[in-house]
Amino acid sequence: MRLSADLAEALGRCTGLAADSHTLPAACYVDPEVAALEAETVFRQGWVGIGRGDRWAASGDYAAMDLGGVPVVVVRDEEGVLRAYANTCRHRSAQVMEGEGHCTKMRCPFHFWTYGLDGRLLGAPSMRDTNGFERADHGLIEFMTAERQGFAFVSLEDSPPPIDDWLGDFPDLHARWDLGSMVTTRRREFTVACNWKAFAEVFNEYYHLPYVHPGSIDDTYDDPDDPEVVVGAWATHAGTTQGTGGLLEADQVKALPVIGTLNDREAHGVRYSWLYPTLVTATGAEGMWMYEVYPDGPDRCRCAQVVCFPPETAALEGFAEVAEAYYERFDVAIAEDIPMLERQHRGMRSPFARQGRFSYLEPNVARFAGWYADRLLSVG
Incomplete structure (x- = not known):
């Protein structure tokens, strides 16, 4: 498939910082021909x-x-x-x-x-x-x-390309979490009736928090820091939290120990990162939660929620019971997200869907849109 002139022009508007660029066109989420091109340029090239x-x-x-x-x-x-x-x-x-x-x-x-x-x-x-x-x-x-x-x-x-070039400075910016030593304590699979990119995007922006997550996690999060310039096929932004981002507002007293190697800001916040194309991670004060997300055609995605903690935390007496409070927070948040994602996807199928503009609260989504647009535009 070659890109139509209209689609190529629309993708060209997706490059640049969040303040200057446009959202991906709806065809990137619903068009089977674009999904086929995506398979070639996003999933069969790189890592x-x-x-x-x-x-x-x-x-x-x-x-x-x-x-x-x-x-x-x-x-x-x-x-x-x-x-x-x-x-x-x-x-x-x-x-x-x-x-x-x-x-x-x-x-x-x-x-x-x-x-x-x-x-x-x-x-x-x-x-x-x-x-x-x-x-x-x-x-x-x-x-x-x-x-x-x-x-x-x-x-x-x-x-x-060499895997270390692909990952760029992801390892350096996450060094104090020692992600390589963490152990997986939960992996839960599910499907969602939306495009895979939309699922990954909602995990990477603060904009929807007060509207989709009032009373559950919204008040936990302060506004994110200014976006960082990174090297490699990934995006990241960090911000402080009131308590821990890994628990519901009502469960903050159940927090597990903070990872001792984190600096003060990391110990009081969350870093959200997107390893293109399929892994989205949140590294918090006590551990990491993440999602794997894979396309199942343009209208459906297969997801896995994965939760990891340092081995010494997972070995604590009573860990399994306390960890359930973390799992509940992740389940509650995604249960609030999914109906909105499916509603968004139905709207994207409209012939009147148009490109939008990004908020400053969506830097990771904007950076991914530029990367994705470049992949598709590479075919000419």
Whole structure:
């Protein structure tokens, strides 16, 4: 697909700071042709975050997923290395694995072609009369993976940019949280009837707080600091809080210990970051909460809420009971967001939907819009 002149012109208005740029055009959220172009330029180029590496804690742990329309299976091999493969059998292309779990081998259920955790074809029944057939030539197609700061990434590109260039200064700005040592204490999956970008956007702006979250979390948050200029494929903004951003206003007395390595401002605030395209994170005084968000066509997204704490916090007596108050805060907030996101998506389907302008409370959303527009405009 090539961009229409009108869409290219609209995307060109999305670059720049929040005060100068426009929102993404509605077609980027609802048009199947744009979604197909997005799959090529956003999900099959560069790196895609797939969550926390401890989802694959042991050798043989696997998870099947869809990344921009490409079925992928991710598994930790016998050496502890995270591997990613095209989830497509080399015989007649059935998906080899479904769901997630633990395995010692990966077996296609159609004709029982069996692969090792290293992707090699180990067994292919009834192929002895096939001329020139060699198992060594029929291993699963492998993609590049990387793990940084406890996060896992996959690239579907043959020669992606170095992962450390992609992440830029994300590790430096999050160094005092020691994200790589945090442990996942909850992962909850769900779907939403909206475009994946809209879900990620609502996590990254303060503008809606008094209107969508009155009485739950709005009064916890002060206005964010001025946006920071960062290097890499990500955006961030930080701000102070009244109490902790990880709890509802009524539950502030239940706060877990503050991470001891944080400076005073970090210990009294939250940093919201967006690792393009799929991971949005909030690093607070006690831990981190985040969402993975993946497209399921233009009108639906698959999400996972992930909560992480330092291991010493998770080991505290009574942690499980106190952590439930944090999970409730995240569940309440997203339950308030989802009806508005679905309402927004219905509005975006109108032929009269037009580009808008950003508030100073939406710097991360504006920065992403510029990055996304550049990706689509790269095809000409």
